[in-house]
Amino acid sequence: MPGSTAYTTAATHYWSNVPAEATPACIFKPASADQLSVFLLITRLTQSEFAVKSGGHAAFAGASSTSTGITVSMENFNQVTLSQDRKTAAVGPGNTWESVYDALDPYNLTVIGGRASDVGVGGLMLGGGISFFSSLYGWACDNVVSYQMVTACGTTVTASATQNQDLFYALRGGGNNFGIVTKFNLAVFSLPGGAIWGGTRIYQEQHMPATINAFTQMANNIEKDPSAGSWLTFVNYGGFKVSAAELWHVGQNGSNATIFSNYSAIPSISDDTQNRNLSGYTEKVEAPDPYGFRQYFYTMTVKNDANLTTAAKDIFFEESDLSSVPGSLIVMTMQSITVPQLQQMSKNGGNPLGLSAADGPLTLVLIACRWNNAADDATAYAAGSNTLTRIKDQSMAMGLDVNYVYMNYGAQYQDIVASYGDANKQKLINIAQRYDPTGVFQTLSPGFFKLDRAPVPGTEYFSH
Ligand SMILES: Cc1cc2nc3c(=O)[nH]c(=O)nc-3n(C[C@H](O)[C@H](O)[C@H](O)COP(=O)(O)OP(=O)(O)OC[C@H]3O[C@@H](n4cnc5c(N)ncnc54)[C@H](O)[C@@H]3O)c2cc1C
Incomplete structure (x- = not known):
């Protein structure tokens, strides 16, 4: 809550000072998908605004901060768990990329992720994700085996090539428009000695x-x-x-x-x-x-x-x-x-x-x-x-x-999803309607790149 050291530390830990100026009503640090589920149901009921924060590297106000609602810090979702067959790693959005690489390094393995240590897993993965390895293996989003996500209806769903394929498509670049992702199962690659x-x-x-x-x-x-x-x-x-x-x-x-x-x-x-x-x-x-x-x-x-x-x-x-x-x-x-x-x-x-x-x-x-x-x-x-x-x-x-x-x-003046083309934009809108029929992520979490608009539309700044 405001006034506590924990609040001040979390509210000000952003890469850019612009979002660090936000004054959320409180900061919620869920520790499980169930807690997020309850949070989203209450949010819907009370029509409260919120912003989800992973690594806090989005530079503008409202992207992962809010002064008109609750900031949801994903910091407790900090697992990096290698599968038994060592082909995938379950990575939480509470991690920075350095913590992910450090966890996999002893196994001489890595994943396709960010190139700067403190960038968060959540934002980079959902917008695309360019890595040092991308000409070998593709962007980070194209190396996700499955996602676990909590929907606005409070259900936890898996999206993969065989389950909820429409959501699997949408999360590979569609941003924070569909739900809150709690786990990314990432393909693992050999990197001897890092x-x-x-x-x-x-x-x-x-x-x-x-x-x-x-x-x-x-x-x-x-x-x-x-x-x-x-x-x-x-x-x-x-x-x-x-x-x-x-x-x-x-x-x-x-x-x-x-x-x-x-x-x-x-x-x-x-x-x-x-x-x-x-x-x-x-x-x-x-x-x-x-x-x-x-x-x-x-x-x-x-x-x-x-x-x-x-x-x-x-x-x-x-x-x-x-x-x-x-x-x-x-x-x-x-x-x-x-x-x-x-x-x-x-x-x-x-x-x-x-x-x-x-x-x-x-x-x-x-x-x-x-x-x-x-x-x-x-x-x-x-x-x-x-x-x-x-x-x-x-x-x-x-x-x-x-x-x-x-x-x-992107800057807050840019309409990113429009740049994906009319057909892809419409497809994303249709998918969002399936997982978020009342548009919670379009209206109650408004600060990032929404399906039909820039975060700050209608200014004189370059907006393409
Ligand atoms: C110094 C620096 C280096 C960078 N290097 C690279 C790079 O090498 N490659 C590259 O591709 N990009 C890079 N970026 C860009 C970076 O990918 C974006 O800034 C990204 O949005 C940061 O993610 P984050 O989790 O740190 O940010 P945040 O501000 O925490 O989140 C960004 C957005 O994602 C949403 N979000 C985060 N987690 C979740 C979740 N679990 N569920 C739903 N929504 C979520 C937030 O709500 C917010 O709208 C870099 C940026 C900086 C500042």
């Missing part, structure tokens, strides 16, 4: 054409070595512009892999690529994105194309001058949705994201911004919004635009 090679290489501005070429070519050629991956970040440190490539390769000694030859030919000003352990690597990835700031993610998707990435980089540097904003740092990161990732999306009957291997490879454009004060919110959001508006126009002019918007990188 071994992965990876790190960051930073390059001066004059090498940006070469880094853009390396990023683009790697996405085009990933079929030759799907153990590898990269993302490319642009940042302006007070007039000193750099690009930073995150490079990784499953197993040891990835620096020798031919797929990195374009990157390796570019002189870098710093390079911390090395052999690592998976959970240690996730700590390194989380470190540049610390808690304690107001933050947002804002995103769009385009085709993989060096000319468009170059234009996007120029637009970003023109639109993103936040030098007068205290505590600010804004970066633009390009990440590939590779053809092997897209191919894996059709397994188990497909997911609702509306993506096809024939359209790949694609590039996710992610604007990540942090700053100190609420007084600068409008300036900070405008920088991301203006950047994406112009990149969208540019991509359309070049015939390289893509409708899909990645839920896990």
Whole structure:
């Protein structure tokens, strides 16, 4: 309850300070599906609002926090249980990805999950989930064997390829629109010693054409070595512009892999690529994105194309001058949705994201911004919004635009489910009506990406 230390700790433990400002009426920490069931029935009866929180990494108010109801913290659902045949792991949404990897590491096993240590299992899994292993095995959502979920009617259901197949489809990217997931049974993969090679290489501005070429070519050629991956970040440190490539390769000694030859030919000003352990690597990835700031993610998707990435980089540097904003740092990161990732999306009957291997490879454009004060919110959001508006126009002019918007990188102004296409959206609405006939998750838990709207619709900000 408000005033207790437990309340304050739970209410403020969010990656972004924006949701940490919320003042829920109380925080409920269920320990079983039965307790959640009773909670949802009472919630329906009393028409009380609520927000479900896993790792608290969604950056905007209302996503997993509330000032008009009850926050449901899933922290007690923290099991990681390997099946007897060691083919699946039952993982609760109370875990962070680091705790999952740590639990499986002694068995030389892993699952397909997040790349930053403190991100929660719940949100990442329900929006998609891009992993270091995704060109090998697909996105996290495409490697779920079954879900256990409590519905708005208070029943606990299993969704799998053989049970409630419609829900199994919907949960692989449909977000928090169907119920509260209490368990993810995840396919398990071998990772001897947790071994992965990876790190960051930073390059001066004059090498940006070469880094853009390396990023683009790697996405085009990933079929030759799907153990590898990269993302490319642009940042302006007070007039000193750099690009930073995150490079990784499953197993040891990835620096020798031919797929990195374009990157390796570019002189870098710093390079911390090395052999690592998976959970240690996730700590390194989380470190540049610390808690304690107001933050947002804002995103769009385009085709993989060096000319468009170059234009996007120029637009970003023109639109993103936040030098007068205290505590600010804004970066633009390009990440590939590779053809092997897209191919894996059709397994188990497909997911609702509306993506096809024939359209790949694609590039996710992610604007990540942090700053100190609420007084600068409008300036900070405008920088991301203006950047994406112009990149969208540019991509359309070049015939390289893509409708899909990645839920896990979306800002509150974006209508994510609409981007999955009309047919998939309607299918999700029909499925939600079966499991939540009175629309509890559309009306009483309104703060995240709903089936028919953005969390904050109708603003002047980029909303595609
Ligand atoms: C530093 C950082 C690194 C990231 N790295 C990656 C990455 O490598 N790959 C990637 O794909 N994404 C990544 N993301 C994006 C991340 O996947 C999303 O922010 C995701 O929503 C976070 O999940 P969470 O559980 O921590 O967040 P939360 O804020 O707790 O939850 C997000 C949403 O999911 C809902 N939800 C959570 N659990 C449940 C549940 N059990 N049942 C129903 N609804 C639930 C919540 O209600 C909320 O609406 C990263 C984000 C950050 C900030």
